[in-house]
Amino acid sequence: MESSLSDPARPVGRGRKAQAAVRAATLAELLDRGYAELTVEGVAQRAGVHKTTLYRRWKDRASLVVDALAEHFATxxxxxxxxxxxxxxxxxxxxxxxxxxxxxxxxxxxxxxxxxxxxxxxxxxxxxxxxxxxxxxxxxxxxxxxxxxxxxxxxxxxxxxxxxxxxxxxxxxxxxxxxxxxxxxxxxxxxxxxxxxxxxxxxxxxxxxxxxxxxxx
The missing domain is CATH 1.10.357.10 (Tetracycline Repressor, domain 2)
Known part of the structure; x- marks a missing residue:
C-alpha cells in the first residue's frame, strides 16, 4: 500500500530537515507495515537517511515511534x-x-x-x-x-x-x-x-x- 505521508526520497542530510523526514517516514511505515514489522532500517530508507545517522538520535524503533507521535501531537x-x-x-x-x-x-x-x-x-x-x-x-x-x-x-x-x-x-x-x-x-x-x-x-x-x-x- 502506498502512503502519502512519506515516500522514499533522496538523502536529506542531518539537522531539522532530516529529523522531520524520519518522523514522517516513521508514521508512514506504521501505516504501511504496522508496528510489528516496522524496522529502523526501513524508516531510514524511506526517509532518505543512513541508518547510522538515525541511530545517533533514536536508539530503537520504540523511541522512533514515541518521538514521531509526540511531535505530531505537539502541533x-x-x-x-x-x-x-x-x-x-x-x-x-x-x-x-x-x-x-x-x-x-x-x-x-x-x-x-x-x-x-x-x-x-x-x-x-x-x-x-x-x-x-x-x-x-x-x-x-x-x-x-x-x-x-x-x-x-x-x-x-x-x-x-x-x-x-x-x-x-x-x-x-x-x-x-x-x-x-x-x-x-x-x-x-x-x-x-x-x-x-x-x-x-x-x-x-x-x-x-x-x-x-x-x-x-
Missing part, C-alpha cells in the same frame, strides 16, 4: 470560537473526523491501538494527548455556559468524551464509514445529553440524584 490545534456551541462542536467533531481518517490519523491509530500501544512511553503519550485535548476544549464549554447554551454544571471532559465516542466507535470497533454525517450525529447526541443534565460534573450528578430520590419519597 497546536486551535479550538473553535464561532459564537455558538452547536457550530463550535461541529467544528471540533469534523476536525476529529478529518484528522483521524487521513494518512497521519490512520498511522496514529495504528500506533496507539496496536502492539505499540503497550509501550509505557506510548501509553504515557496517549494519556498526555487526551489530557491536552480536554484542557483545550474547556474554554469552548465555558463560553457556551456563559451564553446560556449549556447547564452551568456541564463537565467539559464528559462533553468531549461524548462528542468523540461515536466517531471512535466507528473507527476502532464497528468499522462503519466515518463521514460528515457522523460528526453531525455526534454533535446532536452530545448537545441532547448536555442539555438534559447528563454531562454534569460528578458532584452535581450526585446532588441531582439525591434531589430526585427525595422527591420520590
Amino acid at each position: 497546536d490545534i486551535p479550538m473553535p470560537d464561532t459564537g455558538a456551541v452547536e457550530t463550535d462542536l461541529q467544528a471540533l467533531a469534523q476536525g476529529l473526523v478529518q484528522s483521524m481518517t487521513g494518512p497521519v490519523g490512520r498511522a496514529v491509530q495504528t500506533a496507539m491501538f496496536s502492539d505499540a500501544g503497550r509501550l509505557p512511553e506510548v501509553a504515557e503519550a496517549k494519556r498526555r494527548i487526551f489530557a491536552d485535548r480536554f484542557r483545550r476544549a474547556a474554554p469552548v464549554v465555558a463560553r457556551a455556559i456563559e451564553r446560556g447554551e449549556l447547564p452551568a454544571d456541564t463537565d467539559p471532559v464528559e462533553l468531549i468524551k461524548t462528542l468523540a465516542a461515536p466517531i471512535y466507535f466507528r473507527l476502532l470497533i464497528s468499522a462503519d464509514p466515518v463521514e460528515e454525517g457522523t460528526a453531525e450525529q455526534a454533535v446532536r447526541i452530545t448537545l441532547a445529553a448536555a442539555r438534559a443534565g447528563a454531562l454534569a460534573g460528578g458532584s452535581a450528578v450526585a446532588v441531582k440524584a439525591n434531589e430526585a430520590d427525595a422527591g420520590q419519597e
Whole structure:
C-alpha cells in the first residue's frame, strides 16, 4: 500500500530537515507495515537517511515511534470560537473526523491501538494527548455556559468524551464509514445529553440524584 505521508526520497542530510523526514517516514511505515514489522532500517530508507545517522538520535524503533507521535501531537490545534456551541462542536467533531481518517490519523491509530500501544512511553503519550485535548476544549464549554447554551454544571471532559465516542466507535470497533454525517450525529447526541443534565460534573450528578430520590419519597 502506498502512503502519502512519506515516500522514499533522496538523502536529506542531518539537522531539522532530516529529523522531520524520519518522523514522517516513521508514521508512514506504521501505516504501511504496522508496528510489528516496522524496522529502523526501513524508516531510514524511506526517509532518505543512513541508518547510522538515525541511530545517533533514536536508539530503537520504540523511541522512533514515541518521538514521531509526540511531535505530531505537539502541533497546536486551535479550538473553535464561532459564537455558538452547536457550530463550535461541529467544528471540533469534523476536525476529529478529518484528522483521524487521513494518512497521519490512520498511522496514529495504528500506533496507539496496536502492539505499540503497550509501550509505557506510548501509553504515557496517549494519556498526555487526551489530557491536552480536554484542557483545550474547556474554554469552548465555558463560553457556551456563559451564553446560556449549556447547564452551568456541564463537565467539559464528559462533553468531549461524548462528542468523540461515536466517531471512535466507528473507527476502532464497528468499522462503519466515518463521514460528515457522523460528526453531525455526534454533535446532536452530545448537545441532547448536555442539555438534559447528563454531562454534569460528578458532584452535581450526585446532588441531582439525591434531589430526585427525595422527591420520590
